[in-house]
Amino acid sequence: MRKPGDQMVKEKLNNSKAKLRKGLWSPEEDEKLMNYMLTNGQGCWSDIARNAGLQRCGKSCRLRWINYLRPDLKRGAFSPQEEELIIHLHSILGNRWSQIAARIPGRTDNEIKNFWNSTVKKRLKNSNNNSTSSQNNSDSVSEPTGAVMQGLMPMHEYDVTTMYMDSSSSSSSSMEAMVMKSQFNPFPPMVNNFDLINGTVVGSFDFSTCLEQVDMSNRGFEQEYGVMEPYVMGLENDLSVPALEGKGTEPNSAVYDYIFDTEANINGQLNNSGSAFDGRDIYSITFC
DNA sequence: AAAGACTGCAACCGCAACCTT
DNA sequence: GAAGGTTGCGGTTGCAGTCTT
Structure with missing residues (x-):
């Protein structure tokens, strides 16, 4: 059980105060996430969201990265x-x-x-x-x-x-x-x-x-x-x-x-x- | 040209499994 | 062992663009 004073709890509270964005990603958000991922690599997604300066939940960042930003993704129609x-x-x-x-x-x-x-x-x-x-x-x-x-x-x-x-x-x-x-x-x-x-x-x-x-x-x-x-x-x-x-x-x-x-x-x-x-x-x- | 229907895609939601404290 | 957090997954939804009438 985490103690109420835990860093994670504090951060959670802070995050809940800040309004998290939803919906489509802007090019700026994409750039932030992309830059962060390329320089720091994958880690805890909630940390990534916070450290990259994104008003998004970690889950949303993960999805965006996996489904859209990942460099090894192949674009275009299915052959x-x-x-x-x-x-x-x-x-x-x-x-x-x-x-x-x-x-x-x-x-x-x-x-x-x-x-x-x-x-x-x-x-x-x-x-x-x-x-x-x-x-x-x-x-x-x-x-x-x-x-x-x-x-x-x-x-x-x-x-x-x-x-x-x-x-x-x-x-x-x-x-x-x-x-x-x-x-x-x-x-x-x-x-x-x-x-x-x-x-x-x-x-x-x-x-x-x-x-x-x-x-x-x-x-x-x-x-x-x-x-x-x-x-x-x-x-x-x-x-x-x-x-x-x-x-x-x-x-x-x-x-x-x-x-x-x-x-x-x-x-x-x-x-x-x-x-x-x-x-x-x-x-x-x-x-x- | 306009309005409604359709389509494809991106993203969200809820859940479960696993991990951490 | 319990509680809470994180991750991953599949289903679903919302919306912008396209097509049809």
Whole structure:
């Protein structure tokens, strides 16, 4: 318990006397916060607000910095590749915007959330309307279901659930359940390069590069399979994806490790269910 | 040209988890 | 252990700009 005479209490009282600003940020406020952050770095946000001479609460400063002022932010419209990635991730993670944002460098959770709620959701809705009404398994667009994937992008002929899932499987894995229910492949081949970091292709589904990083290159994957078909991103069995370390602080060196789990999660589940998996492995891919 | 509807974005709010005293 | 503070997250709202009628 803090004593009434604590410095923090005093400051709190002082702050409460001073009227804190709300609403849109002025260029002057932006400049103050930017200058302060660049010279002093991140710290306690309430201190930052005070020391930078801003009549704002720390929370507001934090939001402004994260969503607008941060130097590593990427501005402008979402690329089709980013859009596709967002949809993929959302189909797995749902509305966990911060986790989605952690995997799309330079984009904030707020930005992605807004993008989803406006552009993507609307587009999916339209697509669903256009698609046949006989698809009685279509859910709300807010749900990570097959409707999502069917609405925005073509279903792939190698639907993992119908091809490889044994319908008698008793697995209760949420991933599996989702896949079983929605009848879609969460991670169809990502072609095209990602423009993820500093406008350059740093990591993409160029498997000749990626496989080296996980020591898969000696498996003759490319020769054997040509274009890789990553069936399932190994987002851990419970779908709780750990935040990617290094994001924000070192955007250029951050490792974005999309794990296509080797012979583990889905492969094992499928094999356990008695279905043949056709020899296709699921690979670990590292973006760096 | 004007008014209303729509859209996209920035920011706020409330909550929960974690930290500090 | 309790109380208060901080941080982070997702949902929601408000508003300015754009579009439509």
